[in-house]
Structure formats: C-alpha cells, structure tokens
Amino acid sequence: MNRWEEWLSAEAAAREAAGLQRTLRPRAAEGATVDLAGNDYLGLARDPSVVEAAAAAARRWGAGAGASRLVTGTLELHAQLERELAAYLGQPAALVFSTGYHANLGAVAALGGRDALVISDAHVHASLVDAVRLAKAPVEIVPHHDVAAVASALATSGSRRTMVLAESVYSVLGDEAPLVALAEVCDRYDALLVVDEAHALGVRGPGLVRELGLAGLPHVLVTATLSKALGSQGGAVLGPQSVVDHLVNRARPFVFDTGLAPASAGGALEALRQLRARPELSDVVRRRMADLSAALGVAPSAGAVLSVPMASPQVAVAAQAAALAQGVTVGCFRPPSVPDGISRLRITVSAGISERDWTRAVDVLVAVVKDHV
Numbered sequence: 001m002n003r004w005e006e007w008l009s010a011e012a013a014a015r016e017a018a019g020l021q022r023t024l025r026p027r028a029a030e031g032a033t034v035d036l037a038g039n040d041y042l043g044l045a046r047d048p049s050v051v052e053a054a055a056a057a058a059r060r061w062g063a064g065a066g067a068s069r070l071v072t073g074t075l076e077l078h079a080q081l082e083r084e085l086a087a088y089l090g091q092p093a094a095l096v097f098s099t100g101y102h103a104n105l106g107a108v109a110a111l112g113g114r115d116a117l118v119i120s121d122a123h124v125h126a127s128l129v130d131a132v133r134l135a136k137a138p139v140e141i142v143p144h145h146d147v148a149a150v151a152s153a154l155a156t157s158g159s160r161r162t163m164v165l166a167e168s169v170y171s172v173l174g175d176e177a178p179l180v181a182l183a184e185v186c187d188r189y190d191a192l193l194v195v196d197e198a199h200a201l202g203v204r205g206p207g208l209v210r211e212l213g214l215a216g217l218p219h220v221l222v223t224a225t226l227s228k229a230l231g232s233q234g235g236a237v238l239g240p241q242s243v244v245d246h247l248v249n250r251a252r253p254f255v256f257d258t259g260l261a262p263a264s265a266g267g268a269l270e271a272l273r274q275l276r277a278r279p280e281l282s283d284v285v286r287r288r289m290a291d292l293s294a295a296l297g298v299a300p301s302a303g304a305v306l307s308v309p310m311a312s313p314q315v316a317v318a319a320q321a322a323a324l325a326q327g328v329t330v331g332c333f334r335p336p337s338v339p340d341g342i343s344r345l346r347i348t349v350s351a352g353i354s355e356r357d358w359t360r361a362v363d364v365l366v367a368v369v370k371d372h373v
C-alpha cells in the first residue's frame with residue numbers, strides 16, 4: 001500500500017468501528033419502497049405538469065444553460081423564475097443559483113469578509129457553516145434558538161457589519177426558529193438576519209418569513225432551495241435589490257458557475273405555480289405530520305421532517321434497516337450530520353404518497369421504533 005492507500009484504509013476502518021460508514025444505494029426509477037427519506041415534500045418532483053415543464057424547458061433552451069450567468073448563461077427563463085419567486089415570497093428581488101448550497105455559500109461569503117462578524121445558530125446546515133468559512137469572517141456560534149445570546153454577541157460587536165444566520169425550519173430536528181425575536185434584535189443592532197427557508201418553502205406556503213410579516217424588511221434576507229418541496233433543483237437568494245446586485249458581482253458560487261439548467265428552472269417555475277394553485281398539498285403534509293408524530297409519541301415538527309432520537313448510531317442503522325426490510329425507506333442521521341451528536345431516524349412526510357402506502361408505512365414505523373428503543 002502506498003501512503004494514500006494506507007491513510008484511506010485507516011480512515012475507512014475508523015468509520016466502520018464508529019458505526020459511521022456510509023454507502024450509496026442507487027434506487028430504481030419506479031419506487032420499490034415507500035420513500036419517507038427524501039425531501040420531495042409535496043410530491044411535485046413526479047407531478048406530470050412539473051415534469052412536462054422541465055422537459056419543455058430543455059427542448060426550448062437546451063440541456064444546459066451553456067455558460068455562467070454573467071456571460072451568456074442568463075436565460076429569460078431565469079429572469080421569469082426570479083420574478084415569480086420574489087412575488088411569491090413577498091420579496092423585492094431574487095437571484096437563482098445552481099443549488100441551495102451555492103445560494104448559501106454565495107450570499108454569506110459575498111456579504112461577509114474579515115471585517116464582518118457572523119453570529120450563527122449552532123444547528124445551521126453544513127452549507128451555512130461552509131459559507132462562513134468561505135466568507136473568512138470571524139464567527140460566534142450561539143446555542144440553538146438562544147436569542148439572548150445573539151443579542152449579547154451583537155451588543156459587543158463594535159462597529160463591524162454583523163450577520164445572524166438561522167433556518168426557519170431546521171433540517172434535522174424540524175423545529176422552528178424564533179424569527180420574530182431574531183428580526184427584532186437584528187433591527188435593534190443594525191444587523192442582517194439571513195434565514196434559510198429550505199425546509200419551510202412550500203411546506204409552509206411562501207415560507208415563515210412571509211407568514212410572520214418579515215418579508216421585504218431591509219434587514220432580513222432569505223435563502224431557499226428549489227430542490228425540496230419544489231421538486232426540482234437549484235437555490236435562490238431573496239431580498240433587497242441592492243443585495244442581489246452585490247451578489248451578481250461578488251458571489252463567487254454565482255459568478256464562476258454555469259447558470260441553473262433550463263429543465264430545473266422550468267420545473268421549479270411550474271412547481272411554484274402548482275404550489276399557489278394547490279394549497280391543499282401542504283395541508284396533507286400537516287395532517288400526516290400530526291398523525292405520524294402522535295403514533296410515534298414524539299413532538300410534531302414545524303415542517304415535514306420528523307426526528308426520532310435513537311440510542312446509538314448502530315441502533316439507528318438497525319432501525320433503518322428493519323424499516324427498509326418492510327418496504328419503508330427512512331433517513332438515518334448520525335454524527336457528523338447531526339447538530340447535537342444524537343443519532344436519529346429522520347422521517348420525512350410527503351403529500352406525494354398514496355393514502356394506502358402512507359397508512360402501511362405508519363404501521364411499519366410504529367413497530368420498528370417500538371423494537372429499537
């Protein structure tokens with residue numbers, strides 16, 4: 001073995017010993033199991049009108065955007081998607097990126113810098129953690145949901161530009177951020193609040209920022225993904241036009257990246273229209289969340305993600321395998337993908353599953369969780 005092979009093999013052995021080995025499992029096009037692990041919360045990824053809109057966009061504009069947005073990769077389709085996203089979320093302007101990950105990287109890195117201070121909730125998604133690294137800004141991590149800790153970090157930040165990072169509905173625990181209080185504190189200390197709506201958009205209509213009357217405020221910026229409830233691919237930053245103008249010029253994951261693929265933009269645009277036309281889709285998610293959380297005896301989440309703590313990574317993997325053996329796929333989150341170090345099943349609720357499959361899946365999960373306490 002050469003030096004690299006030795007190192008890789010030691011890394012793999014350490015992962016195996018800790019119960020943290022991960023493998024890819026390609027799935028077939030037609031689902032053989034009930035999928036309660038994915039993020040297609042409203043079933044729009046397979047909606048015939050969304051699929052047709054994606055195909056039509058590819059036929060009209062090509063399989064790829066062909067260039068970065070600042071060269072020739074900005075399509076009229078992107079501009080239309082940005083207008084409709086901004087209107088739905090109640091924001092003055094929007095900018096789409098090729099993924100939600102890129103949207104977070106782009107926004108935080110372009111607005112940050114060594115002369116800024118970032119204050120981040122301890123549970124934010126890896127894309128925001130990486131964004132802070134790219135921003136090269138000093139960061140203060142505050143305990144989850146701790147508005148007083150945010151206020152105290154802001155109070156001692158001096159004359160620096162300050163940015164506070166939170167998710168409206170957190171991706172692993174599914175809990176809701178105290179956004180009104182955070183926005184109030186940010187306003188008081190002249191800070192920018194960046195809210196990642198990845199798990200709220202669609203599931204909670206236009207997102208919590210709009211629901212809570214915070215949309216359009218100059219100190220509240222939203223990031224979102226087109227890859228979850230919208231069933232497509234891509235990301236967006238929404239807020240003041242001045243911020244969007246800055247990102248067009250300075251966000252490296254925007255400037256040095258090929259524009260969002262036409263099929264993704266076309267699919268997302270149609271998904272957005274479906275969302276507006278069929279608000280009952282999110283009612284199905286809410287009802288199923290209430291039923292499942294009651295059946296499993298855990299608190300319901302603010303979105304479509306239900307978190308069920310497990311005793312260890314090994315127990316979590318065994319519970320996931322037991323559900324799979326009975327035809328139900330659920331997520332299994334272990335360190336380092338969990339903010340609090342607690343391994344858990346991550347079960348996602350989707351309106352895209354038939355009532356029959358859903359009822360069966362709930363029965364399977366109740367039995368599995370009982371057997372793995």
Ligand SMILES: Cc1ncc(COP(=O)(O)O)c(C=O)c1O
Pocket residue numbers: 099100101102104125127167171196198199225226227233234235
């Ligand atoms: C909170 C949060 N933000 C951003 C992302 C990244 O979005 P995308 O998958 O579109 O890159 C995710 C994806 O898991 C997420 O959970």
